[in-house]
Each structure stands twice: as C-alpha cells, then as structure tokens.
Amino acid sequence: MRLLHPDPLGRGNFLIGVRPKTLGAAIHSVGTSEFVSTVAAFVNESIAADAVHLERWRSDASSASGYLVEWLGSGGTEYAELCRLMDTYYQHYCHIDPLFEPVRGKAGTMLVLRNVGSIADGEFRRKIFDEPQIAHECALVHGTARVQYAFALARNKKQSAFTTNELFYFRQMAEMLFPLFELHARTSAVCRTAAVPFNVTPNMGFDERLSAQDVQLSRREYEICKLLLNGRTIPDAAEQLEIKLSTAESYVKRAFAKLGVRTKRELFEWALAENWSADRVVMSE
Structure with a gap:
C-alpha cells in the first residue's frame, strides 16, 4: 500500500474538466440504486476504470473488530458479476484487507494505491484479484475517526496502471464527490453490512x-x-x-x-x- 501526497510537485491545484450533464446525473441520482453507476460515468470522463466501489466505515462498539463496513454500491460493465464478487469480498475479506487496515480511523482525506503483485498468494488474492483479472486499484478515503468513506477505482489486466496525473485528478475530485457520498448514505439503504459480532x-x-x-x-x-x-x-x-x-x-x-x-x-x-x-x-x- 502506498499513501500518496496530493500534489508532490507543488504545482498547485489541478483543474478537473466537468461536464454539467454527467455531474447533474450523479447529483440527481443521490439516494437511488443508480447513484454509483452515474458517479462512475462522471469519473470515467477523466479517469478510465473498469469498476468503482463505494463503502462506508463506522466505529461500532457492538462489533469485535470495532467498526462496521457498509457496502454502498459498485459500478462497472459486468455489473451482475461485479456484485457477486463484492458480495464475496464483504462476506469474507473486508475486515482483513491490507489496503485499508492502516487508514481506518484516521481523519482527513487520503489517496491509497494497491500493489496487487505484492499481495501474498492465497484465497484472498485468487478470488478477489486473480480470477476476476483485477490488476490495478486506487482508492480515496475521507472522513473522521468515527465515520469514513472509501471510493475505489479498479482496472483489469488489459489496462495500464494508473498514471501520476490520473491519481492527482482523482485526489482533486474528493471535495466534489464526498459530500455527495455522505448525502447518498443518509438517504439510501446499504447493500451489505459487514461486522465481526461479539458472540462469534x-x-x-x-x-x-x-x-x-x-x-x-x-x-x-x-x-x-x-x-x-x-x-x-x-x-x-x-x-x-x-x-x-x-x-x-x-x-x-x-x-x-x-x-x-x-x-x-x-x-x-x-x-x-x-x-x-x-x-x-x-x-x-
């Protein structure tokens, strides 16, 4: 996992090209089942991704792990298969994902980049990355010590790795996207809630x-x-x-x-x- 500085070259803010139509569609879909897919369409105008995922983490004393992981939705071309993959992830692996463990409970906005090649051989890598051919992933994490949102972009093996400029653009989207994520989470049902209960x-x-x-x-x-x-x-x-x-x-x-x-x-x-x-x-x- 790499934690990336938002602007290491010190060149100031990066401008993001925004098309009112796609941004308006994302805003209009807040609280609906189409929200994550419309956000994906908005992001894809600047950064190509085969899949996007949105989740929320909340501190929770009733969970043995100390927090709940809530899947708010995913978007991509193979939507049905994508949902099956993420259902497996949230059922078995979200609490031990090495990408997110270091940033849970930390306030602020962070951009993290996964090195898929460094993941140890095993069931987690095989089911979540090798079989679906996911080769590149980055994520924005934003929030407080008690509530955080994570928005991830993934590319398959046919695509190139995320470039430095793409990561800069993605980081600049945080101020625009996370208020929408917070509003969406307050007005819609989560797809899955994952926790480790105390009774097990x-x-x-x-x-x-x-x-x-x-x-x-x-x-x-x-x-x-x-x-x-x-x-x-x-x-x-x-x-x-x-x-x-x-x-x-x-x-x-x-x-x-x-x-x-x-x-x-x-x-x-x-x-x-x-x-x-x-x-x-x-x-x-």
Whole structure:
C-alpha cells in the first residue's frame, strides 16, 4: 500500500474538466440504486476504470473488530458479476484487507494505491484479484475517526496502471464527490453490512481452541495473535507491546508456524473453526 501526497510537485491545484450533464446525473441520482453507476460515468470522463466501489466505515462498539463496513454500491460493465464478487469480498475479506487496515480511523482525506503483485498468494488474492483479472486499484478515503468513506477505482489486466496525473485528478475530485457520498448514505439503504459480532469473536474461539489442543505459544506470540484478532496491524501490535517491528514480525512468523496458518485471515478461521479435535494446550513463558 502506498499513501500518496496530493500534489508532490507543488504545482498547485489541478483543474478537473466537468461536464454539467454527467455531474447533474450523479447529483440527481443521490439516494437511488443508480447513484454509483452515474458517479462512475462522471469519473470515467477523466479517469478510465473498469469498476468503482463505494463503502462506508463506522466505529461500532457492538462489533469485535470495532467498526462496521457498509457496502454502498459498485459500478462497472459486468455489473451482475461485479456484485457477486463484492458480495464475496464483504462476506469474507473486508475486515482483513491490507489496503485499508492502516487508514481506518484516521481523519482527513487520503489517496491509497494497491500493489496487487505484492499481495501474498492465497484465497484472498485468487478470488478477489486473480480470477476476476483485477490488476490495478486506487482508492480515496475521507472522513473522521468515527465515520469514513472509501471510493475505489479498479482496472483489469488489459489496462495500464494508473498514471501520476490520473491519481492527482482523482485526489482533486474528493471535495466534489464526498459530500455527495455522505448525502447518498443518509438517504439510501446499504447493500451489505459487514461486522465481526461479539458472540462469534475470534478471541473467544482462539482461547478455547488453545485450551484444548497441544499448541505451545510463548507469551509474546500469544499477545501478538490476540492483538491481530482484535483488528490490530503488526506495526500497531509492536507499538503497543513496545517492541521493534522486526521483533513483532518474528513473533508472528513463529506463532503462525505453530498454528499452521499463513495469513491473518487464516488466523481468524483457525480461531473460529468448529471442527477440531479437543486435546490440550500449554502456553509457555
């Protein structure tokens, strides 16, 4: 993930060509099922994208992760297939998406760029990027510590990567688009709400499974896993435990090897799995 400065060359604001007809269509469609597709048409006049996605994040004490992720809609040429893809994403992967974890809860406007090639091999990459042939993605994130909106653009493997100028133009659209997103969210139903409820918190399952199987974690390995299951990133965990990032990464690597998992997503699945044989566990110091 790269966090991009809105104007690193210091050349001032970039002008965006706006066609009144497409902007008017986006404004007129606020609160309707056509809103995201009309916003996509508006954006595509300046920046080509095969798909766009809009979501909202809200802090929520009733969720084990501490927030709700609400899918407000997507737009693209293969709309039905796109909706199926995003339904899978919000059902299984949105809470562990490495693109958004570092910016959740941070106030302001941020432009982030995903390096699809750097995503670890696994189910997340295969289902969300490789199979639908998504190769490039960038997103604008805007809001407060309690409520944020994320608007993402995606391109398939046949398209080139987003250029620096395109990213500048996209960043300049924030002041125009996010007030519309906020109004739309207040006047329409979300497509899907994703949260990790407390009654199925992975923390609970993690402790229960550790207490019944012969897995030996050191104190630090255990603490790191618990923080990851609470939605923290490895840098967050290192800061909270007052250890070096490289040391935290070593603890994670050793803990994951003992548990037989490779990713944070697999750690969640391990903690929530129901079909495992009861045995015993010893937690070492």
